Amino acid sequence: MSDLRAKYNALIDQITHYDHQYYVLNESSVPDAEYDRLMQELKGIEAEHPDWVTPQSPSQRVAGAPQAGFTTVEHRIPMLSLDNAFSAEDLAAFVKRLKDRLNSTADIEFACEPKLDGIAVSLLYENGALVRGATRGDGTTGEDITANVRTIKSIPLQLRGAGWPEELEVRGEIYMPKAGFEKMNAKAMAKGEKVFVNPRNAASGSLRQLDSRLTAQRPLEMCCYSVGHFSGGDLPSNQGELMAQFGEWGLKINAESQVVIGLQGVQQFYEQLEARRDNLPYEIDGIVYKVNDFALQNRLGFVSRAPRWAIARKFPAQEEITRLLDVEFQVGRTGALTPVARLEPVFVGGVTVSNATLHNMDEVERLDVHIGDKVIVRRAGDVIPQVVKALSDDRLPGAKKVTAPAECPECGSLVERVEGEAVTRCTGGIICSAQRREALKHFVSRKAMDIDGFGEKIVDALLETNKIHAASDIYELTADTVESLERMGKKSAENLINAIQKSKQTTLPRFLFALGIREVGETTARNLATHFGSIEKIIAATEAQLLEVEDVGPKVAAHVVNFFAEEQNVMEVQRIIALGVHWDDVVASTETALLSGQTWVVTGKISQMSRDEAKDYLLRLGAKVAGSVSAKTNQVVAGPGAGSKLKKAEELGIPVMDEADFIRWLTEQGLWVSGN
Ligand code: IVH
Numbered sequence: 001m002s003d004l005r006a007k008y009n010a011l012i013d014q015i016t017h018y019d020h021q022y023y024v025l026n027e028s029s030v031p032d033a034e035y036d037r038l039m040q041e042l043k044g045i046e047a048e049h050p051d052w053v054t055p056q057s058p059s060q061r062v063a064g065a066p067q068a069g070f071t072t073v074e075h076r077i078p079m080l081s082l083d084n085a086f087s088a089e090d091l092a093a094f095v096k097r098l099k100d101r102l103n104s105t106a107d108i109e110f111a112c113e114p115k116l117d118g119i120a121v122s123l124l125y126e127n128g129a130l131v132r133g134a135t136r137g138d139g140t141t142g143e144d145i146t147a148n149v150r151t152i153k154s155i156p157l158q159l160r161g162a163g164w165p166e167e168l169e170v171r172g173e174i175y176m177p178k179a180g181f182e183k184m185n186a187k188a189m190a191k192g193e194k195v196f197v198n199p200r201n202a203a204s205g206s207l208r209q210l211d212s213r214l215t216a217q218r219p220l221e222m223c224c225y226s227v228g229h230f231s232g233g234d235l236p237s238n239q240g241e242l243m244a245q246f247g248e249w250g251l252k253i254n255a256e257s258q259v260v261i262g263l264q265g266v267q268q269f270y271e272q273l274e275a276r277r278d279n280l281p282y283e284i285d286g287i288v289y290k291v292n293d294f295a296l297q298n299r300l301g302f303v304s305r306a307p308r309w310a311i312a313r314k315f316p317a318q319e320e321i322t323r324l325l326d327v328e329f330q331v332g333r334t335g336a337l338t339p340v341a342r343l344e345p346v347f348v349g350g351v352t353v354s355n356a357t358l359h360n361m362d363e364v365e366r367l368d369v370h371i372g373d374k375v376i377v378r379r380a381g382d383v384i385p386q387v388v389k390a391l392s393d394d395r396l397p398g399a400k401k402v403t404a405p406a407e408c409p410e411c412g413s414l415v416e417r418v419e420g421e422a423v424t425r426c427t428g429g430i431i432c433s434a435q436r437r438e439a440l441k442h443f444v445s446r447k448a449m450d451i452d453g454f455g456e457k458i459v460d461a462l463l464e465t466n467k468i469h470a471a472s473d474i475y476e477l478t479a480d481t482v483e484s485l486e487r488m489g490k491k492s493a494e495n496l497i498n499a500i501q502k503s504k505q506t507t508l509p510r511f512l513f514a515l516g517i518r519e520v521g522e523t524t525a526r527n528l529a530t531h532f533g534s535i536e537k538i539i540a541a542t543e544a545q546l547l548e549v550e551d552v553g554p555k556v557a558a559h560v561v562n563f564f565a566e567e568q569n570v571m572e573v574q575r576i577i578a579l580g581v582h583w584d585d586v587v588a589s590t591e592t593a594l595l596s597g598q599t600w601v602v603t604g605k606i607s608q609m610s611r612d613e614a615k616d617y618l619l620r621l622g623a624k625v626a627g628s629v630s631a632k633t634n635q636v637v638a639g640p641g642a643g644s645k646l647k648k649a650e651e652l653g654i655p656v657m658d659e660a661d662f663i664r665w666l667t668e669q670g671l672w673v674s675g676n
Contacts (some may be wrong), residue, residue, distance in 0.1 A: 004045065008052060015058040020160065023153040023221070024252040028651050045207040056158040058127055058241065063147045066211035070143035073134035076229040079120060079171065080139060080305055082288060082312040091289075094311045095263045098291065101300060101308070107262035109292040111239035112269040113225055114256050114284040115312050118175030118203045122228055123149065125168045128159040133394060135207065139305065148207050149174070150574040151216035153603075160250035166232025170251060172224035174534030176203040177282045180219025195366070198319065199283050218660045221282075238292045256280075259292050270313055277315060278381035307594040309539075318380045321391065322331065322346035327358065328400045331410045331434035333442050334518050335426040337527045339364050341375070341387050361404050362422035368392065370399035370629055376615045410434035430568070436470075439462055439516045443471045447612060448514035448547040449506060449581075452499040453492070461485045471514070472572055474500060476580035504580045507616060508535060511583060515573070518559040526619055527551055528560070533585070535573065539564045593622025594669065597636040601626050601649070604642030606659050614662070617671055629654065637662045 001009075015038050021029040029035070038058065046053050053060065085091045098108055109319065133149030135142040149155055152174065159168075159282045173657045176184075181199040188195050196202035206218035209450035224246050227235060236242045240259040245255050260269055266289055273287055291297050291309040300309040325345040329337040339358040348354055356377050358364050369390040371377065378383040404424045408415055413428030426432050430439075437459060444454040451474070462468045467481055477500060483493035512535070513525035520528070531549040532538045538560070546557035563569055600623045602614050629636060629648040636649040649656050657665065666672035 004049075005052070008042070008045045008049070010517060010540070011038060011045070012057055014038060015042060016156075016158070018149075019058060019153050020156070020250050022158060024156075026255075026651065028653075045434050058157070058622065061151050061153070061157070062216045063150070063212045066213075067147065070145065070208075072137075072141050073132070073144045074141050075122060075134070075137075075139070076169070078139045078305075079122065079136040079142070079228070080302070080307060082310055083306045084286075085311050088270075091266060091270070091311070091313055092263055094289075095266065098300065098309070102296065108296070109238075109240075110260055110262075110266050111243070111290045111292045111491070112258050112260055112266065112273075113288045114254055114280070115221060115286040115288045115289070115314075116173040116175045116254070116275060117198075117283040117285045118173040118202045119200070119207055121145070121149065121174050121207075121222065123155065123170045123172070123222075123224075125159055125164065125170065127166055128164050130157050132154065143208075145207055147212040148209060148215040149222070151212050152220045152222055154221045154252040156250040161248050164249055165230040165235065168230045168233070169228035170224050170246070171226045171228050172222050172251075174203055174207060174220055174222045175199065175282055175633060176206070176218065176220055179281060185218065197376065198380075223254045225254070225288075233349060237294050238293055239290050239294070258593045274315060276643075281644055283318075283380070284315070285317075286312050288312050316348075316350040318349045319376055319378045319388070320346045320348040321374055322353075322377055324369060324375045324387070325370060326371060327364075327369070329405055329409050329424075331408060331426050331432060331438070333435060333438035333516050335408075335428065335435050336360075337404065337408070337415060337424045337426060339404075343370075343375070343377060343387075346377060348385065349381075351379070353377055353379055353385045356387050358387055358402075360422040361417065361424050364402050364404075369402050370395055371402065372396050372399045408432055410499055430470075433463070440468070440471060441476075442516050443514045444474070444503075445514075448510060449503045450510070451496075451503045453496050458482075458485070458496070461488075470572055472575040472579060475504070475576065475581065477577065504582060506581060507583045509619070511535070511576075511581065512538070515563070515569075517563045519556050520560065524551060524556060530619070530622075535577075539570060539573070593620075595621040595623035598622075599624045599626050599632055600636045600637065601629050601645060602639075603629075603632050603645040604639030606637070606639040606662075608659065608663060613637065617666060620671075621669070 008234045015035070018029040018038075021027045027256050042057070043059050046057065046059060085094055095108065099105065102108075102265055106209055107311045122134045122136070122142065123130060124132040124134075130150065131146075132144065133155075134144055137143060150157065176199040176201060181196070181202050184202065185195050195207060202218070203220060206215050206220055209215045225243070227242065236245050243253045243257055256273060258269060259265060270287055273284075277284060289311050291300065297307070297309040300307070302308060324341055325344060326342040327339050328342060330340050334501065338360065341356045341358050343354050343356060358367070358369070367387065367390050372395075374391040374394045375387045376389040376391070377385055378388045404415065404417070406415060407413065408426035408428055411426065411428040411432035411434065412427050413432060415424055416427055419426045426434065426435065429445055440459045440463070441456055443449055444451040444459065453489055462477075462485070465485065467485075468474060469478070477497065479490075479493045479497045483487060508529040509522070509526040512520065512528055513522050528546075530539055532541060541560070542556070543557045543561050546552050546560055547554065595618065600618050602611055602618070602625065606614050618625050626633065629645045629652065631652055633649065633652075633654050636646065636654055637659070638646045638649070638656050639659045646656065663672055
């Protein structure tokens, strides 16, 4: 073999190896630049020697031209569906049925797998080479999507290792991870393109593209979970070993899969995975339980379209259909009007939902919702419920289109919608009672002045009885005044006054954030505080000076200048300070601080302090505290329950300390005294 040919083969091996590491094993492999260089080199050789190129070359994932349509594929063995179990009782009944049928009292081994919410797909490998990909279709015939599946990097074009049957049909699920879905939708939204309702629809839509160059741009993955037809070789004798074998052949398998024993094992797996459902990087709609032993599977056989030896234990649905009764507009702290859907109550994502957000008028227009429409409501994880689709086919004749009001529903001031912005806003400012109320709720909230026990109800009650008008009034409240509110006991009144007193000792970032200046969130508040070091300097800052602050653009700078240009706002700040709100000096120059230039991430639960306190400590030492882990992260502090961020840190080899390490380290810095 010529040197060049050997070099070519080595390049293919190397790139395939890196793809496997990154896309199948989720391990970090080489820097992008190195990967790109290898790929360029490979393509260079292929340009000189086109006769060397095989379909298994990693350069051959994306086809050149779009297809005219999909041809159909007949499945040699039908792709079946699964029976469902909706409760612990259903699951117990399933296990009992199996035992009865097998005429045995012995505990059965089960393979437990997350039920990925995607599209079932069949891959055909001949002598280890991928030759065809097909959708499940109706179970008997599907569509040939070979060109599209080839673009998915977690699908090997050539199986690794050895010992695969000559013909091997691998089945599994193609899905879009949550992060990729969010990113893709955000991009589409910004460009005014089609937005997908959920990751499953996005995966399905991406796979049904006639132009595989489009599919290649979609963040799809495939996990494999069974074999259809095979010949010319043997396979393991149970599901657990089959999955291990898949792994050795370079096929992606789900990392959560586990073999357990008996009903107890099955139920335990359910509880553990259900608790982690929202933290998984992909959507699952339940768990698939399979009798592990293939010989037992054969004895059990099938009923109509589903195997007797498997069941899907479903999680609560995250999407349901209900009726839109009305749309009301809520006025936020900055005057933004948020359209809120009033719904016929519906059980979704584990709770009964009767309100859902419609975000803003752009979203209302995009969804084209009319009052009385049937709508799809989605509640995934702890995200607030959303209306994601209006079912316009069922629309009642004469149904009224949702439009923004011309006047603020709370104060009657005119409503404006700035050209190019999605948000509709009340122009009333502080004369708008809704804006005042929301501003006060924000001021006392946990991440702002953090006044313990000062909830929404108390804000409302104090405003309604005219006991307070502005934030500064909070610091003149007495226990007697508070006690005079309805349903307020002496003890609670005292507690509230104590909490107000305690909140006077704060930090400049918190105070700035509490003021509720538009687009000044926690991070911007911190950046402003560290840059200027004092509230006086921030009040006096010009737009040009503000633009020098990290992450501050013209918009934020203008909001800050406008805020302090209002004499009332400056007087309010001075009054709050005069009433005793104070903070320690901010480390103005981060260059001299211990952690200056470093980026830290705090994740999981910290039991001896709140996560915000932990962040405050780090900020005082000059660190930047980021919300996500990247190659730029210097250190991660991970308490119990840390999930994807910890995993990412481990993958990237970033140092991680647990809570005990962190407290020890703070103690060494003289920042923490035990018993704090
Ligand atoms: S096994 C005969 N395993 O669920 C066994 N299916 O309702 C059939 N699915 O069409 C499938 N994750 O799309 C199996 N780990 C898993 C699965 C899984 C998701 C889907 C698949 C199938 C549907 C059956």
